[in-house]
Amino acid sequence: MFKPKLMLVFILAITLIFSVVGCSNQTTTKSDSEPAQASENGYSNPGSLVSAEELKDLIDDGKVKVLDARDGKNKLLGGFIPTAIDIDRNATSVEVNGVKGMLPNKENFEELMGSLGITEKDTIVVYDEANNLWASRIWWALKVYGHKDVKLLNGGRDAWKAAGYETGKAAEVATSTYKAKEANENLFATLDSVKESFNNKNLLVLDTRSEDEWKEGRIPGAVWIEWTNTINQDGTFKSVDDLKTIYEEKGVTSDKEAIMPYCKSAVRAAHTLFVLQELLGYDSIKNYDGSWLEYSVSGEQIEK
Template identity: 30%
Template sequence: MNQNPFLVTPADLAPHLGRAGLSVVDASWYLPVQGRVAYAEFEAAHVPGAVFFDQDEVVEPGSNLPHTLPSPEIFAEAAGRLGISETDTIVVYDGMGLFSAPRVWWMFRTFGARDVRILDGGFPAWREAGLPIGTGPAGPRRAIFTPHFDAGAVASLSDMRGIVADGSRQIADARPADRFAGAVPEPRAGVRSGHMPGARNVPIVSLAESGRLKSPDALRAVFAAAGIDPEKPVVTSCGSGVTAAVISLALESLGSRDLKLYDGSWTEWGSADDTPVETGAASGR
């Protein structure tokens, strides 16, 4: 059995499918360049009994940013439609192994769910284990999700201005190294290239191996090389707030407790005309 309290293996999950109080969530989401359609893949194949969480739809209406965290009321309504209660054991997975599932893991926990896990290795690991596959649309029964919002888990643009100015938190950026350095254009129009002053680069590919979170010792080495101390306050960021949660998962797995996720992430920071931007490798303070 996996000793990480936030992970569950396919073998450990399989015997419990269909049990009352267990909700399995497909949180697959892909970048346009990946050429994959998450919901179509869900209907073609998923963990039996799973529901599909659409990360492009469960957002704050009217926001000009992608993936803006919705209000507690909107999140609760979406979770309830999916048949999920905050008291359930919730197991989240994605189609790449470890990519978009941590964002939904983080969202459920931020809105008060008590027991949220990630399927170790995601749907690829489920397939590799030869376990049963479900097809077609989900048919959940409506449930009641009572939210308890943890505002302290989220960093706003105003918060980030202060953090960049005073260095009160370490900033861990999950984007690829070339985007962090400003060596390539950002994929979203109107967004400047580079990173926040003082930020450190922790690309999500450095945290996983074969779609699974690396061992604690390997994770510690990755953070040490990036100049991030898991025992000190950290705010995580990425392109639009999705993959930042992979860093959050890795840090919490090492015992970090003073964490925030910058919901607007680089799309918000890089779109503003008055935010400082640096290029090149991280230089520290």
């Protein structure tokens, strides 16, 4: 007479065991997925960056032109990423009307790219070993002249070495014909643009220089956030959350009509433009091309 009860207890026990096992499997599955979720950086345009592993795949597939923007002295020792083309990191800076460090004109830019064997259809990855400082300048110049597919190596050459990949000599290149578009005025600011900010709170000037430079003199009303604040110790870019905190705490928000970063000669400012535009998705970021070299001799007021 007790067999039905025993059978019911047995069924309940089996059900309980499978229920526990099922929860355990679900937990394991969730845990397994966490690393993949954590690896998603959440950047507005993640395609503007590549990891060392991703670059290795692009090189192996023959689908990329790599530009080495390191300091020339370091290049004497070699250390080029395979297939990398040697580009003078100052090549996108010329003197215009007595102001050094300005963008070259369209024709000169086309000549530069052609001398490197680059075409406007190429996928380009630029790297350096200075926290992507000079790579960002070259990236910005390419974007100003309409190059569609250009990326930075996150972490620079140090990331490549940390991944255990080999380095060697620079690639030999054959010249090409490069066709640039007209300069995109939405990507750079002028002295007149900066002066407009004096009477317009929706136009924000962003000083990316060092604290010493900031204290010595600055554009009136500028907000100071040194460009290095956006970089982790290993040279990679900080997370979206960290970057948002850095900028929003200083009032550098995406609702501004325009944000105009500057430094001495629009190099550090180009790095900040990359962060705000590509990683945080801000609109209307305009690198002040003349930067402090132009402003400091313009006769305009200097704030201290």
